[in-house]
Amino acid sequence: MKFERHDAIRELVAHSLVTNQDELRRKLRRRGFAVTQATLSRDIHALRLSKGPSGYVLPSTDVGNGAAENDGPPSVAEVLASFGLRIRQAMNQVIVGTMMGGAQPVAAALDFEEWPEVLGTIAGDDTVLVICADPRRATEVEMRLRAMLES
Amino acid sequence: MKFERHDAIRELVAHSLVTNQDELRRKLRRRGFAVTQATLSRDIHALRLSKGPSGYVLPSTDVGNGAAENDGPPSVAEVLASFGLRIRQAMNQVIVGTMMGGAQPVAAALDFEEWPEVLGTIAGDDTVLVICADPRRATEVEMRLRAMLES
């Protein structure tokens, strides 16, 4: 019966090291379950097991982020148009001033677009700090952001 | 450079669904990393990623210690292993990218350890800015942090 075999698989995976499906097949056979690798592949899928550096493991009980595929947060241009107030540059940094509460959305949009010149962003309530590799790139980013703000 | 590619892989795996190594290869290529599946297999092993029903996932090193024996706050090494995604350096600064919500714990751990090279830290939601006295010290800090991330 399939469900008894599933129980046995859970137990084997929980209490012993199972490196691959053929090893699992042999261990199951010793317990009286004689099935092929194909069936085990299906069982593992059904049991939602993961395979990692230490063999197969049971699905983690933690809350796990059900994060799915977003089809797209708002663009930097959009969010800047909504919240942006001023752009300044100093050394390798660009400082974006926004309306209160606008910094987080602006930073999120910047993060999402992953501009090559941008190493990282930090957002407060109304200020976003954009960090670049060097002053030249910071200027480049400043220009681009400013163009969006002006548009 | 290998480490930058590792950073990119961690980020892709953390923020998007990666079903297999060829998909990862294509996503990396779009970011400028052109390598073969063989290299990615090695990277995945090095990064200790697991593959489960929802594609590859980062190793879950839950910092939530059920055991009580841990006196002080978690170390930088621990908290980086849990939340760290990428390390970059520019001028006298080091930018640490983390999973959402991970910046504060990382910064707190850094503050607590009081590294001599670190003048201060600023944390947003998923980015920590570490400020050093000069580029040399920033590189030193970057190396140290990166070693912890790769461990």
Added chain:
DNA sequence: TCACCATTTGCATACTTATTCATTTGTGTT
């Protein structure tokens, strides 16, 4: 600069896992 050594990478291929298709098995109905 050049030579040297260690690391990293790609290629080819071995190994492992998933899937298709046909068959068997189980179950309820007449």
Added chain:
DNA sequence: AACACAAATGAATAAGTATGCAAATGGTGA
């Protein structure tokens, strides 16, 4: 019992991953 139908399984094979080995790359000291 015989049938019909769905679920489960095996065999073959496609799809995906890991690895030995040689070549390329990169860092280091003479």
